[in-house]
Amino acid sequence: xxxxxxxxxxxxxxxxxxxxxxxxxxxxxxxxxxxxxxxxxxxxxxxxxxxxxxxxxxxxxxxxxxxxxxxxxxxxxxxxxxxxxxxxxxxxxxxxxxxxxxxxxxxxxxxxxxxxxxxxxxxxxxxxxxxxxxxxxxxxxxxxxxxxxxxxxxxxxxxxxxxxxxxxxxxxxxxxxxxxxxxxxxxxxxxxxxxxxxxxxxxxxxxxxxxxxxxxxxxxxxxxxxxxxxxxxxxxxxxxxxxxxxxxxxxxxxxxxxxxxxxxxxxxxxxxxxxxxxxxxxx
Numbered sequence: 643x644x645x646x647x648x649x650x651x652x653x654x655x656x657x658x659x660x661x662x663x664x665x666x667x668x669x670x671x672x673x674x675x676x677x678x679x680x681x682x683x684x685x686x687x688x689x690x691x692x693x694x695x696x697x698x699x700x701x702x703x704x705x706x707x708x709x710x711x712x713x714x715x716x717x718x719x720x721x722x723x724x725x726x727x728x729x730x731x732x733x734x735x736x737x738x739x740x741x742x743x744x745x746x747x748x749x750x751x752x753x754x755x756x757x758x759x760x761x762x763x764x765x766x767x768x769x770x771x772x773x774x775x776x777x778x779x780x781x782x783x784x785x786x787x788x789x790x791x792x793x794x795x796x797x798x799x800x801x802x803x804x805x806x807x808x809x810x811x812x813x814x815x816x817x818x819x820x821x822x823x824x825x826x827x828x829x830x831x832x833x834x835x836x837x838x839x840x841x842x843x844x845x846x847x848x849x850x851x852x853x854x855x856x857x858x859x860x861x862x863x864x865x866x867x868x869x870x871x872x873x874x875x876x877x878x879x880x881x882x883x884x885x886x887x888x889x890x891x892x893x894x895x896x897x898x899x900x901x902x903x904x905x906x907x908x909x910x911x912x913x914x915x916x917x918x919x920x921x922x923x924x925x
Contacts, residue, residue, distance in 0.1 A: 645672070652677055681770075697775045699724050702807045702921045703737035704793050706783075711791040711809050712741035713921045715779035723774050724923075730800050732768055736761065736778070737802065745781040782919045784811045789916055792825030796833050805923050808832045811916040824908060827895055832918050837888040840915060845886060853882050888918065 643651075645667065652663040652674060662681060670676035700717035701724050716733045723729055735755055743749040751762045759767070761778075769776050784791050789811045797805035808829045814821060839845045857878045861871040884890040889902045896904075905913065 648672060648674060648677075652681070695719060695775045697777050698924060700779070700923050701730070701733055701799060701803045701805065702923060703733050703740075704795065704802045704804075704807045704809065705737035705741040706791070708790045708792070710741065710744075710783065710785040711793060712737065712745055712781065712783040713807050713809055713919055714740040714745070714781040715921055715923065717775075717777045717779050717923075718772075719774040723772055723776075725799055726772065729768065729772060729776075730803055732764065733803055734801065740781055741783065744785065745783040747778065747781065750778070750781075780921060782809075782921075784809050784917060784919065786811050786813070786916050788815055789813050790815070790817075790821070790825065792822075792829050794826065794829030794833050806833055806921070808918065808920045810918040813912065813914045813916050814910065816910065816913075820908060821910065821913070824904070828901070828915070831891070831894045831901065832888065832920050834894050835888075835891050836920060837891055837918075838886040839888070840917070841889050842883040842887045845883060850879065850883070854879055888915065 648667055649660060649663045652667065653660065663677070666677040666680040667674075669680050697717040697719050699719060699721050700715060703714050703716065704711065705714075706712050714733075714737050716729075716736060718724055718729065736750075739753050739755070739761065740750055743753065751760065753761050755761060755764050757764065765776060765778070791809055791811050793810075794808045795802070795804040795806070799805070810825065810829050810832060812821065812825055812828075838849065854875070857875050861875055864871070866874065889900070889905075891901050893899045893901055893904050899907075905915065
């Protein structure tokens, strides 16, 4: 086999660049297996250096079905890499594995992929090949008994990979056009309105305290009497809760109605919203 053919074969098997393959073959005296090992060791070294950099771009992949559905965030440094075909294929396979392991990150990292290498090993290889920091970020799985999942993707890059994904779980086993439409529209509503929680009681207390502090500071500079300032502050806090609780938000399809009203008007016994997940790159 000629040197050029060896370089081509090494490039095909490792995904490394021409110069790196050529140098590895020289270092290993033309032995393809040893050259692959050299590239792997160098790749790990390169990957370690890149991990100190920032990775704020990336994609979210959705996988599974209406009974069990998962979201997984995979970050990279640039939007250019987020649209790279090798990166996308890697993410799609990761998404399926993530759903299999119900978003257990430690299990996912040790799992073998189609090429018989672990997720961790493939991650290092992908970093070395692409030349950017790549990290596995947030993940969540919804699998609730006697329920159905619905999903919505925004800014789709390819298939089940996009920049923003919403999953919502509805407590129902019923299959009807009415529920299918509501599930789809509710997912779209969550994508657009970005609620913090299902209802006001579930909003993080720290967020409410922070908002109250900001409102208090704002009113201090207004010159209003203390009693009036307290009433205004209470009204603003209640408004904050209403605007950030899914059930009390204005329905994006018909702003004169609340999400709770739309749910009630369906008149389907036992139907309720269990939980939702909204993942957007950069948030």
